[in-house]
Amino acid sequence: MSETITDPRSADSNAGAAAVQQMSMQQALNRALDEILADNPKAVIFGEDCGRLGGVFRITDGLQAKHGEDRVFDTPLAESGILGMSVGLAMAGFHPIPEVQFDGFAYPAINQIVCQIARMNYRSRGTLPMPITLRVPSFGGIRAPEHHGESLEALFAHVPGLKVVSPSNPHDAYHLLKYAATRPDPVIFMEPKSRYWQKGPVDVTSAAAIPVTAAHDDGTxxxxxxxxxxxxxxxxxxxxxxxxxxxxxxxxxxxxxxxxxxxxxxxxxxxxxxxxxxxxxxxxxxxxxxxxxxxxxxxxxxxxxxxxxxxxxxxxxxxxxxxxxxxxxxxxxxxxxxxxxxxxxxxxxxxxxxxxxxxxx
Amino acid sequence: MAEISFPLPDLGEGLIEATVLDWLVEAGQQVERNQPIVELETSKSALELPSPQAGKVVRIHGAPGDTINVGEPLIVFEVPDDTAGIVGTVPKDEAPKRRVRLSAVLDED
Structure with a gap:
């Protein structure tokens, strides 16, 4: 590959045209979650409005109907409960994929995230890993009220035991979410909500094909x-x-x-x-x-x-x-x-x- | 397209109803967020209500002189399916604008 892809939205769609589909980050995340549920019977998705409504940003749209109410479900409006339940589910062998509806609502769950999720594996000498993928619609740009436009990456990154990732385009969103959901460690997945609706090419067959430039291909x-x-x-x-x-x-x-x-x-x-x-x-x-x-x-x-x-x-x-x-x-x-x-x-x-x-x- | 109904909000001080003085928009009209849509009178004051969101007006409830209770439908909007949902608006993909120009002497050592 000789040319540098500057922006996935402008990528040449002739390359591997069959595998590459145009989709929004919303659709890419939705598809990734659908496949995660299909691939891993222990994966469960939950949060405020995640079930019947399909999420305020439509990220979990249709997943409850397809995979059932035991695997995709609504929670009470209490982030401490959403993340506290994630701890218990992880201890019981599940892979929870909770959603905190907006960045600013992660604060009520800081105790569960910092004091439990981040250090349970450490505390238990590796006997209680916390394979939790916490999705957080993050950052600003959608003219929303208070608590709906915040950037918490430094808070999360400061906590030993947490990993933090944020995709910038639909292709990365699809692959990074699927990758995060296979990790044995807790991953905070920060979705840039102002980019949810922009479409871009997604190659579901290969993580490398679109966003990574040949110059830095390290052979993995x-x-x-x-x-x-x-x-x-x-x-x-x-x-x-x-x-x-x-x-x-x-x-x-x-x-x-x-x-x-x-x-x-x-x-x-x-x-x-x-x-x-x-x-x-x-x-x-x-x-x-x-x-x-x-x-x-x-x-x-x-x-x-x-x-x-x-x-x-x-x-x-x-x-x-x-x-x-x-x-x-x-x-x-x-x-x-x-x-x-x-x-x-x-x-x-x-x-x-x-x-x-x-x-x- | 989806329809979103906006009920008469609590206008403060525990008032439970308001009287329509004059509608500033009509069915079929495209409105912007924060655009005044209706003049209302309560037992305390007259006020203009700003639109809670952008969208096309489908229906308005209440003719001038009619009284509407807090929580009853006031106006119905039609919005694209890909709006943000409960809060926020979809950002526009605008062409980048600039005022700042760069100037530099680059030594390529």
Whole structure:
């Protein structure tokens, strides 16, 4: 494969046309869950409105009718109960796939997530693993009220025992969810809700075919590997590091920067715990400049962790300190103000300009 | 397409009903979220009610002078099936806009 796929939405559909289907992230996640239920008789899906309604975002649509009320069911409006029940089900040998309806509703279940799910395996010396895939519709961008637009990745990533992943496109969403649901460890699966409706090519036969560029194919079964980051766009001058909904925005920024003669690489981290430090080193080792973009507030956000990992591997060759373009250190605003809060194209371009202008004093 | 019925909300202070003064939209009209849709009068005040969502108006309930109880249907919208459901709206896929231009002298050492 000689060409770099810059964005799965624009991928050449002639390549493996039969296997590649256009679908939204909603549809890709729905199909993945359907197949997980079919493949693993111990998998169970539950949450608020997950059953009869099919989820407020239609991710579990039709699954209860197809797989039965014992495997896909509604819960009371109590996240502590949803996650507490997941602990018991996991102890009894099930693979729970609970849903917290919105990011901001994970807070009532923090005790169950941090004190039970994350450390039961450790506490029991490996006799009680917690194979739980917690789906959390995450981040902002849909003009929703309070508690419906938050970015909790740094909270989750800070907790030993949890893994955290966020897909940016339908193809990754399909494959990463299926992969997460085979893990013996708890995985927090953060779905970028503002990207639910955008369609893109999904190759259900191969995780590698669409999003992973040939340049970073490490020879594993998944090309760039489902456990690592992916280069969403190759470039020479600067690396934009992003995840979730910010990947699409960074790809737009890269196209605009190209008009100004700046060749930008976009690295889609995908996994936020553990972070693919090797991919960061490869990319920034080449470009020597980096800007991290996330929706979460600045202070103690994951951008700080990414900046440190880059500094660790690329300190000697970096042209400038790693910049961060993020949300602000305020509670997530109401929908009317979220365009001012979420990093927009101009704020990202300003961040890029600061890095380009930096000179050692 | 799906229909979503919006009942008269609690307008505050424990009021249980409101009288329609004037409808600002009509059936068949496309409305935006937060667009004023109806003027109502309660025993405390007259007010404009903003639309809870975007969509096409299918039906309005109550002619000017009619009284509607809190919780009774006020207006019915038609919305595409792929709306966000209970909360939020589907973001538009807009062409990227910029005001900032990059300028840099890149030493390629």
């Amino acid at each position: 079964a998944h090309g760039g590997s489902l456990t690592g980051a992916r280069v969403a766009r190759e470039g020479r001058h600067l690396t934009l590091v992003a995840w979730g909904a910010m990947v699409a925005r960074c790809l737009q920024v890269a196209e605009l920067a190209a008009e100004d003669g700046i060749d930008i690489e976009v690295l889609d981290l995908r996994w936020l715990k553990p972070i693919d430090a090797d991919a960061l080193a490869r990319s920034v080792g080449k470009t020597r400049r980096a800007v991290v973009v996330h929706e979460a507030p600045l202070t103690s956000g994951l951008g700080a962790e990414v900046a440190q990992l880059i500094t660790q591997s690329c300190f000697a060759t970096l042209k400038a300190p790693v910049e961060r373009v993020t949300g602000f250190d305020v509670p997530y605003p109401s929908g009317d103000l979220e365009d001012e809060y979420i990093p927009n194209i101009d704020r990202i371009l300003f961040g890029i300009q600061r890095v380009l202008e930096y000179r050692r004093g």
